[in-house]
Amino acid sequence: MLKHHFPLLLVLALVMLALLLPFLLPWSYHEIDWDAVRAPAFSGSHIFGTDEIGRDRLARLAAGTRVTLMVAIAAALVSLIVGIAWGATAGWIGGRVDEAMMRIVDGLYALPFMFIVILLMVVFGRSILLVFVGIGLVEWLTMARVVRGQVMALKQRPFILAAEAAGTPATTILLRHILPNIAGVALAYLMLTVPQVVMVESFLSFLGLGVQEPLTSLGILVKEGADDMDMTPLGLALPGILLVVILVCLTVEGERLRDRFS
Amino acid sequence: MSLYEIRNMAVTIAENRLVEDVSLIVEAGHCTAIIGASGSGKSLTCLSPFGLTPGAASGTMILDGIDLGRASSAQIRDIRRRVAGFIFQQPLTALTPHLTVGAQLQEATMQAGAARPSRRELARKLERVGLSRANERLDQFPHRLSGGERQRVMIAAAIAHDPKLLVADEPTSALDASLRGEIMVLLDELRAEKGLGLLLVSHDLASVEGHADQLVVMDRGEVVECGPASQVIASPEEDYTRRLVAATPRLQEPAPALSRPGATLLETRGLGVAFDRPGWRRGKIRALADASFMVRQSESVAIVGGSGSGKSTLGRAIAGIGPVTEGEILWQGIGLPERRKRSLDMRKLIQPVFQDPVASLDPHWQVRDIVAEPLRNLRPDLAECERIAMARQALSDVDLAEDFLTRLPASLSGGQAQRVAIARAIIASPQLLVLDEATSALDPLVGAEILALLVRLQGENGLSLLFITHDIAAARRLCHRVLVMEEGLIVEAGRMQEVIDHPRHPATQKLIAAS
Numbered sequence: 001m002l003k004h005h006f007p008l009l010l011v012l013a014l015v016m017l018a019l020l021l022p023f024l025l026p027w028s029y030h031e032i033d034w035d036a037v038r039a040p041a042f043s044g045s046h047i048f049g050t051d052e053i054g055r056d057r058l059a060r061l062a063a064g065t066r067v068t069l070m071v072a073i074a075a076a077l078v079s080l081i082v083g084i085a086w087g088a089t090a091g092w093i094g095g096r097v098d099e100a101m102m103r104i105v106d107g108l109y110a111l112p113f114m115f116i117v118i119l120l121m122v123v124f125g126r127s128i129l130l131v132f133v134g135i136g137l138v139e140w141l142t143m144a145r146v147v148r149g150q151v152m153a154l155k156q157r158p159f160i161l162a163a164e165a166a167g168t169p170a171t172t173i174l175l176r177h178i179l180p181n182i183a184g185v186a187l188a189y190l191m192l193t194v195p196q197v198v199m200v201e202s203f204l205s206f207l208g209l210g211v212q213e214p215l216t217s218l219g220i221l222v223k224e225g226a227d228d229m230d231m232t233p234l235g236l237a238l239p240g241i242l243l244v245v246i247l248v249c250l251t252v253e254g255e256r257l258r259d260r261f262s
Numbered sequence: 263m264s265l266y267e268i269r270n271m272a273v274t275i276a277e278n279r280l281v282e283d284v285s286l287i288v289e290a291g292h293c294t295a296i297i298g299a300s301g302s303g304k305s306l307t308c309l310s311p312f313g314l315t316p317g318a319a320s321g322t323m324i325l326d327g328i329d330l331g332r333a334s335s336a337q338i339r340d341i342r343r344r345v346a347g348f349i350f351q352q353p354l355t356a357l358t359p360h361l362t363v364g365a366q367l368q369e370a371t372m373q374a375g376a377a378r379p380s381r382r383e384l385a386r387k388l389e390r391v392g393l394s395r396a397n398e399r400l401d402q403f404p405h406r407l408s409g410g411e412r413q414r415v416m417i418a419a420a421i422a423h424d425p426k427l428l429v430a431d432e433p434t435s436a437l438d439a440s441l442r443g444e445i446m447v448l449l450d451e452l453r454a455e456k457g458l459g460l461l462l463v464s465h466d467l468a469s470v471e472g473h474a475d476q477l478v479v480m481d482r483g484e485v486v487e488c489g490p491a492s493q494v495i496a497s498p499e500e501d502y503t504r505r506l507v508a509a510t511p512r513l514q515e516p517a518p519a520l521s522r523p524g525a526t527l528l529e530t531r532g533l534g535v536a537f538d539r540p541g542w543r544r545g546k547i548r549a550l551a552d553a554s555f556m557v558r559q560s561e562s563v564a565i566v567g568g569s570g571s572g573k574s575t576l577g578r579a580i581a582g583i584g585p586v587t588e589g590e591i592l593w594q595g596i597g598l599p600e601r602r603k604r605s606l607d608m609r610k611l612i613q614p615v616f617q618d619p620v621a622s623l624d625p626h627w628q629v630r631d632i633v634a635e636p637l638r639n640l641r642p643d644l645a646e647c648e649r650i651a652m653a654r655q656a657l658s659d660v661d662l663a664e665d666f667l668t669r670l671p672a673s674l675s676g677g678q679a680q681r682v683a684i685a686r687a688i689i690a691s692p693q694l695l696v697l698d699e700a701t702s703a704l705d706p707l708v709g710a711e712i713l714a715l716l717v718r719l720q721g722e723n724g725l726s727l728l729f730i731t732h733d734i735a736a737a738r739r740l741c742h743r744v745l746v747m748e749e750g751l752i753v754e755a756g757r758m759q760e761v762i763d764h765p766r767h768p769a770t771q772k773l774i775a776a777s
Contacts, residue, residue, distance in 0.1 A: 095538070158622035161583045162686065167609040167639035170602070180626045 083143025091151030191254030524559030
């Protein structure tokens with residue numbers, strides 16, 4: 001386990017750290033230490049120093065990781081549920097209904113996603129909910145396509161026909177025969193969706209369209225660090241490295257899962 | 263000296279010895295056939311010496327004076343190019359999809375260093391393997407050809423460079439029964455004409471009978487018996503060969519004792535099925551038209567035909583798992599509607615069994631749940647423990663031990679999985695089983711056991727059977743009557759023995775000639 005799933009374990013360790021740090025540190029992510037603005041690393045109780053207005057950098061890193069992963073997991077779950085529901089329905093009913101539903105998916109794919117998110121932000125203002133909606137809007141499309149393909153292939157399998165001949169109602173066939181058999185593939189794509197959402201969220205935050213201050217995310221931290229990098233390179237390096245590590249680890253694990261199920 | 267001789271060959275893959283101590287001889291102009299069940303090492307035996315499997319062959323393998331066991335990989339490549347030709351089971355995957363037939367054939371001809379063939383020469387090669395309109399075919403891509411045509415192109419390509427030895431790995435297994443005979447006859451002709459040695463691999467004794475000169479019977483990586491084909495088949499010495507010969511259905515064997523049919527159960531009148539064309543396009547594809555027949559109590563009716571003849575469509579319509587677009591299905595005079603409109607009481611009457619036993623069991627379910635699934639819907643009056651007791655009984659009816667209850671489908675062999683599928687079909691005491699190629703995917707020994715099981719179940723419970731197959735000899739073992747189908751129509755119907763003795767329709771004659 002340790003040898004084969006090192007990336008997954010590393011991410012889990014980082015998540016644990018992000019969850020536990022608020023209880024261990026004397027500073028919270030929004031508290032300002034007036035005595036130690038722009039403190040260097042290892043000065044007093046600030047392990048990685050403080051930012052330009054005196055907030056503890058480690059506490060902000062932990063908070064940023066929490067928000068980023070929370071958004072990512074929530075959006076991935078939303079995409080999983082919507083994608084499975086949409087894809088399974090299209091694949092199961094088939095025919096014209098399937099054609100129509102999949103053309104809607106194609107249409108949504110074609111929309112300039114960034115443009116729509118920016119419009120939403122401008123019209124409704126910045127909120128974490130809108131980040132969800134914006135990301136969820138795109139991420140379920142791939143899932144729906146994958147699930148539809150799987151369901152269409154399964155539908156022709158003799159054990160589904162045997163269940164029909166045995167008088168099993170359609171909903172039971174969907175829930176008990178089809179869903180368990182696509183769970184593996186869906187899980188693999190879920191694992192691949194999480195890093196994608198992390199990326200999108202960071203990008204939105206970097207553009208200033210993400211979560212609202214003083215709440216933070218890895219993308220916001222990278223942006224702040226980039227603004228200030230000639231003074232304190234640590235401010236850019238820390239969130240940057242963390243982001244890359246999480247992305248790489250999750251992608252590696254996701255691809256591995258996908259290879260196992262396909 | 264023989265053309266090709268193997269002495270004491272072994273094949274190992276990753277330290278595992280999968281084939282041991284095989285010796286055989288192929289003479290020029292003769293055919294040596296290797297017969298064995300799946301996993302017996304027959305394909306490894308014929309392909310490993312040429313470096314076409316992941317296995318390493320050791321021993322003495324002399325082809326045309328060259329010892330393949332000591333040859334370098336470059337030499338073996340050279341032998342593949344000049345001396346040997348290969349035919350594989352799947353004609354579609356063995357042809358490159360993006361090259362035209364002509365281009366493939368040209369490549370095959372030039373592989374041994376011959377000059378670029380003219381178009382007329384290529385067309386002649388296609389004509390030689392019995393393809394009509396050869397000139398036109400040269401410009402076609404493989405997907406435009408039928409399975410039999412593709413296999414002919416494969417053969418043309420395999421002999422294009424005038425090899426001395428032709429290695430054919432299950433050349434007819436993926437083809438229709440009526441095509442099998444034609445391909446085997448073609449191989450015989452080529453053999454006689456060009457003095458070609460043929461090393462043939464098959465799981466089906468019946469398909470090589472009358473074509474092979476020498477027979478090598480393999481089981482679990484070892485040669486069980488070998489000798490002249492007619493002698494091995496007529497008087498097998500080893501027990502395994504004897505069982506194999508007995509398990510292979512033949513039209514000449516004595517007529518089996520069958521149960522006496524009772525009153526009419528099922529009747530169809532003018533049954534027809536048409537499918538919508540895929541996508542938004544308008545139009546229908548007719549898969550079945552005007553099918554009228556009946557099945558009586560404890561009677562077995564065979565539906566025989568090639569692939570695409572509509573026999574599975576008919577079976578599915580009757581079992582209530584496929585569409586019906588015209589005509590009616592009557593059960594003792596009462597109409598049965600299509601698919602989901604069928605009530606649970608109607609479902610209880612007819613149950614299907616499918617060709618691929620592993621695919622017909624949900625890989626995530628335990629055998630217990632699979633077998634009890636019909637009871638959950640059809641017998642809601644039973645308690646869970648009664649259902650399990652009935653599942654246990656059904657398993658013992660199909661000769662499976664009780665410990666199979668908790669197994670998962672992945673741990674079952676093909677024959678065991680098919681028994682589980684039959685147990686599921688009979689658990690709610692149906693009166694008619696629709697068996698769609700239920701023995702075709704199984705090894706001959708296992709298939710014969712399943713046939714015997716079905717005959718026994720019919721005798722015990724008075725079950726009626728609708729046995730859909732391409733193999734009329736297998737159907738003869740348990741069926742009273744036969745329907746022959748071609749292109750969606752029933753072209754001949756009658757008592758089994760009468761149809762076999764006096765086939766009237768060309769499709770029937772073809773099927774019988776192929777058995």
